Amino acid sequence: MLEEFIRVNKFDQAYLPILQKKLCFEGECAGNGILNYGVLLTLATIISTYGVIAGSTATVIGAMIIAPLMTPIMATTLAIVLGDTHRAGRSLIMVTISTVFVILLAALLTCSISPLAIDFQGNPEILSRTAPDMFALYVALASGAAGAFAVSRESVSDSLPGVAIAISLVPPLSVVGISLSKFQWGDASGSFLLFLTNLFAILPELGIS
Template identity: 45%
Template sequence: MATPMEWLLVGSHVSLDQLDAAKESTYVDVSSHTKSYSAYAWRLALSAVIATGGIASQSPAVVIGAMLIAPLMSPMVGTQLAIVLGNKRAVWRTILMTWLGVIGAIAISLVIAAMLPVKIDTTTNTEVLARVSPRLVDLIVALASGLMGALAEIREDIPDTITGVAIAASLVPPLCVVGISLYAQDWRSAAGSMLLFLANYCAIEFMGMLVFIALHLDKHFPQQKGLGTRKWRYIFVIACVAVVAMPLTFTSLNIAQSSIKSGQVKEVATQWVQNTNWSVQEVKVQDDVATVYIDGADTTLDDSKFLAMLNDAHISLKGAKVVIIPEFSIGPSGQYANPSPATTQQ
């Protein structure tokens, strides 16, 4: 008879056939080692190549294509299932497969980045920038993804492809950004994207394990190491989530503060260029240094007025600079002129 939690999560009693199918698809049980491992390796390698190409070309559609074939979710769910069932050998197998995949994706993306004729600029590439500043909301998304991944493996009425769409976006692309950033020697971006992956990894493992515990799947399989050993594994995973949540919270607060300051600086800059031919295009605040991008046709700027206005607004900044976006005018003679960049330091 199904428990209330089984009815809530699965809609019925979890059968041994469902459990066996989940174990087979998540590498807890491997019937054909060569076939299973070769398929995993090919999917991983090709998804990394495609994701790196999509990031290099700044094409979300190509990155999505890589998400659809990325295989990392399967061994990750397998780790959750093996821990709950007490299958120590499967625990180590799935962990090894996951982290070999992680190393492989990073290495492949690094090699592809080195082979490209044009270097990927990690400071301007939109696909890179989207994955180097992990936030607390990313952890929340990963928790929901872990729930989806566990349910997709244990329920027959939820297609496995949903797992790939919901999860791989948070796994393979950040790893490819790590490889690209390492090649570009952008250590900050590499660390940020790796933190994003680790946050997703820990959150997915934690949430999926809670689902399998709630379903009492261990009653279908003899305990091999006893509840005490598994309890420490649960504590370890919970600790991982807590540890990763702290830097994500810090990063989220920094992003929120930078966003507020960007709005304040933009308001001041807009007032500064009012009644002139200059216009404010963009304002960025990073590490308490504001960068204001403007364009226009005037030849002079009153830098001291801008600094005075910033001080009067009581915006806490370490520095500020104004970058003029070049505009070229080509005449009949072929001559051109462009305004020289101006920089203002506070």
């Protein structure tokens, strides 16, 4: 039964070119793809930052759904699996730039409403992201596996919005930016640790799938 499941669900090599086109911004539509990525990342950061500050779970979930940061992370993993150092390096650079961008934009947005007091001790959206534990690692590993499975199989790609919610990449970075703008170094480091936990949980999974 297990052998049958593996055989039926093994990766279809014919899907590889489509997967590479989906994850790597290449070809004639590369410029368009990067522009769309930048717009979505900016909007996701704005929604996430203000949602976190307001303590609105629904708003933060909305930001998770539209956040495209998982794409270059998955592209990095795919390139590593294929031994394509050029694509891996380029995708990793995009992940790094995106990470810095989200943190800086979140900090700037927080500074723009500086008179507003932020309750770092009572805001549940901040508290849930500043002290990651082993359960956060387990969730990240399972979410990363689900994301790799969904993105590598066209028939289950409809599950990606749910995976994006579970993985949660942009909200922790928003909390980093919010915390840095208010000189809350401990909260910033804790939230960045959560982001790294999610990041490194995703990276190996596409190779396994």
